Amino acid sequence: MAEHFHVNTPLLESVTMSKVVGTTVYLKMENSQPSGSFxxxxxxxxxxxxxxxxxxxxxxxxxxxxxxxxxxxxxxxxxxxxxxxxxxxxxxxxxxxxxxxxxxxxxxxxxxxxxxxxxxxxxxxxxxxxxFDHPLLWHGHASIIAEAAACLGPSVKPGAVVLSVGGGGLLCGVIQGLKDVGWTDVPVIAMETEGADCFNAAVKAGKVVTLDDITSEAKCLGAKTVCKKAFEYSQCSELTIISELVTDQQALHAVETFLDEERVLVEMACGAALAAVYSGVVRRLQDEGRLLGPLLVIVCGGSSVDMKQLSHLKHKLQT
Incomplete structure (x- = not known):
């Protein structure tokens, strides 16, 4: 078998994000993949x-x-x-x-x-x-969790994995990975922006639904229908998947804060996951007693952002 095209990405501890949520936050830096994302x-x-x-x-x-x-x-x-x-x-x-x-x-x-x-x-x-909708894709994405588990070692298990959902491919891969390493009891916090929320809509409706349109600026989360497998996982009693929404403004704010604090520019689709920490979603879940222990945040990356695009989004979302 030929060598992989992906690299084993850094797992970094974020001191600033850890301070925000009062527990250790580990960042899986998928933005450093050769193609720019997971x-x-x-x-x-x-x-x-x-x-x-x-x-x-x-x-x-x-x-x-x-x-x-x-x-x-x-x-x-x-x-x-x-x-x-x-x-x-x-x-x-x-x-x-x-x-x-x-x-x-x-x-x-x-x-x-x-x-x-x-x-x-x-x-x-x-x-x-x-x-996003293919078992071979999910098998490849599962390597994120295998790497994180190897890096953290047997003594550290995350209290939750935080990720963004677009079509659901990353979610399916992460769940596959959690199964592979024996972490099926670890909750997954599935983040979307309002207006690109096909997974949240399916969870609420109890069936796969198709959005009329994508109105969010997080265009890379822009699938109108989530993949069937992701929805099936949300209905599975052995797994805990917590579906949460943030606004475009919260996702953009997360992108800017992450750039200031971690010196890394990611796109808004990734900002949705980061906003779980910065906009208080994680804090709320902790207060409700639904989250305990360190967080593993998947920084999924993004190749559709630069400073010009960031300025454009700021201008557009301030109106």
Whole structure:
């Protein structure tokens, strides 16, 4: 088996975040992956399994999944076509092209781009790379927890894992990872922004639902329907998944605070997870007696942000 495309990312203790919640906060720094986010774990694994003899890969993505697919394809010497919706920042298109991918802009939201990717896979014989809904992706993402467990050692077990949910691929991978290391009793705090809350909507409705539209600025959380497996996990009595929402303003504030305190710039989709600490969600859950012990926060990263985009978001969300 060829070596992985992902790297074993640092697990850092955040003194400032630990102070906010009164317990140790460990940060799994997935922003330091070569493609800019955790997505390379699952997508790299899937490409190695399915695309070695491929004519090319096609992936629909508003950003990070596309970056991971383009990176993996370049490493494998296979052509990549990435279909992005028109809501994707120009910065993302440029970064995808820098990885050597062909970029097509189709439709307004990810669902439109995905329909085109499926069509191209069918008509042009390309390998379809799904951004979040595939067991091979979850298997790859599970390595986050395996690494964290190895790094923390047998004497430290997190009191909770905090992550952002878009389509649910990271959530499925983390739960797979928790099962692998015997941590199924560790609660998962699943964070979304209002307006990109397909998982929370499904949990509330007791069934998978499709949002009418994505109104949040956290475009990378912008799937209108969560993957079925993520919803099934939320209904499983052996697991504790706590679904929480923050506003776009809280997610953006978290991005800015994280940049000041940890010297790292991540996108708003990642800011949703960080906002669990900064906006008081974790404190509230602690007060309710639902959380005990140290936190493991997955800093999922993001390739669709730079200082110009950050200024643009600040301006947009202040109105």
């Amino acid at each position: 997505k390379i774990r699952g997508i790299g694994h899937l490409c190695q399994q399915l695309a070695t003899q491929s004519k090319g890969v096609v992936c629909s993505s508003g950003g990070n999944a596309g970056m991971a697919a383009a990176y993996a394809a370049r490493k494998m010497g296979v052509p990549a076509t990435i279909i992005v919706p028109s809501s994707s920042p120009q910065l993302v298109v440029q970064r995808l092209q820098d990885q050597g991918a062909t970029v097509k802009i189709i439709g307004k939201v990810w669902d439109d781009a995905n329909a085109e990717a499926l069509r191209m896979a069918e008509t042009e014989g390309l390998t379809y790379v799904p951004p």
